[in-house]
Amino acid sequence: MRVAIIGSGLGGLLTAAILSEKGYKVDVFEKLRFYGGRFTNLEYKGFQISTGALHMIPHGKRGPLGILLKKAGSKVEIIDSEPEGEALYGPLSENEYGNGKNERITVRSSVFPLGSKLKFFKWLLKFKVLRVDPYMDRYEEELDDFSQKFLRSFLGWSLSIQPSEIKYSKLLAIYRNVVKYGGPGIPAGGCKAVVDSLAEIIKSNDGEIYLRNPVWGLFHEDKRITGLENKEGKVEYDLYISNIGHQATGKLLGEEYTKEVESRGIKYSISLEKPFVGHTGVLFTLDCRRISGMNEVTNADPNLAPSGKHLLMAHQPMLTPDVEEEIRIGLEDLKTLLKGFEYKVLAIQSYFDGWPVNRVRSGLDIGYRTPYSNLFVVGDGAKGDDIEVDGIALGIAELLRKEFGEKINLG
Ligand SMILES: Cc1cc2nc3c(=O)[nH]c(=O)nc-3n(C[C@H](O)[C@H](O)[C@H](O)COP(=O)(O)OP(=O)(O)OC[C@H]3O[C@@H](n4cnc5c(N)ncnc54)[C@H](O)[C@@H]3O)c2cc1C
Structure with missing residues (x-):
């Protein structure tokens, strides 16, 4: 045939x-x-x-x-990535993010406050019994600050969307697959x-x-x-x-x-002299205005960059149709995140209109x-x-x- x-x-x-x-x-x-x-x-x-x-x-x-x-x-x-994910949480060091401390938290079930986990199961019950299935923006305000920001960062990184663009049942399906199969890997x-x-x-x-x-x-x-x-x-x-x-x-x-309704985003490929993420998983950047997360693929395969260099990839969803403004905010995020690191932006690629993220x-x-x-x-x-x-x-x-x-x- x-x-x-x-x-x-x-x-x-x-x-x-x-x-x-x-x-x-x-x-x-x-x-x-x-x-x-x-x-x-x-x-x-x-x-x-x-x-x-x-x-x-x-x-x-x-x-x-x-x-x-x-x-x-x-x-x-x-x-396979190890750890699967880390969350960078708390005000970033300078400018508009304030002057507080931030910390890296390995993402696992135990880092989410009990109250937010119980809410997730309360919604599950409402979905199972009453078939209530709203978009996630209806629910996200019930979450604590960390869980709310993690939800936004996860959706921005993995799907280039916001909570208002995904229903509870779809998030549940993704969650179940993460539990069933585990986190990411790099070929x-x-x-x-x-x-x-x-x-x-x-x-x-x-x-x-x-x-x-x-x-x-x-x-x-x-x-x-x-x-x-x-x-x-x-x-x-x-x-x-x-x-x-x-x-x-x-x-x-x-x-x-x-x-079809596509999802849009912007990707930054960055050359680094020394590692920033430092592992093979995703670093979710919870307090950025646009960048949702980054990975440093050379920690899995050094051949993805010239000898001695690192390749860092950062991603943001496009929250407005103004590409230039979106990139300006994304670059500002990167400047704050990578303060003290020698880095060079190799490429900025935007994805929409027939060559989208999804x-x-x-x-x-x-x-x-x-x-x-x-x-x-x-x-x-x-x-x-x-x-x-x-x-x-x-x-x-x-x-x-x-x-x-x-x-x-x-x-
Ligand atoms: C910035 C960004 C980051 C992403 N990160 C990840 C990630 O880390 N992990 C992940 O799993 N996914 C990621 N994705 C999503 C992933 O890349 C896509 O879902 C996937 O590659 C799409 O594959 P596809 O099979 O739909 O084919 P496509 O990649 O859409 O390929 C379709 C092909 O068809 C060709 N074509 C179109 N019209 C015709 C025609 N008339 N005749 C002949 N050929 C035609 C096109 O040229 C193209 O080569 C990301 C996407 C983007 C944009």
């Missing part, structure tokens, strides 16, 4: 690799000159910065992506090592990845796709899997069957199905109930189970 994959992001490549292992003849079409989409490296002055992701896999090697990578036969090494070699390993599997199974080869349209009849249109004209396949989201897939069909804001994904019987969507536009690439893996696992009869044990 011949399968066309439209787009070579992580979701497209992972699906293609697994199907090619099962004996499907897979062709991947990518409009850019490289594969990987928002999950690959961009080399700059010896630093492996990225097209999107912060070189992190939310649940490390134990999570849904780790499990599917193994299933595909990928040998990529994922280094040795960064994002590129993951997508390279998938590309290798596809090619070893006689699959093809066609770069600079955009798909311009999809032909259809009676709710079935009959071919795709690219520079060669009409090309026919048995199945079509789109990795470009439902909305863009609709455009290829000449219709709008859904509208194509579909977490909690709004509509699944892999389309109105067409032989057309499915994978990737950031069709995540399961988890965050980022682990959400993408859950979406793919569901597709493989339901449409291809695969047995997948996600633990």
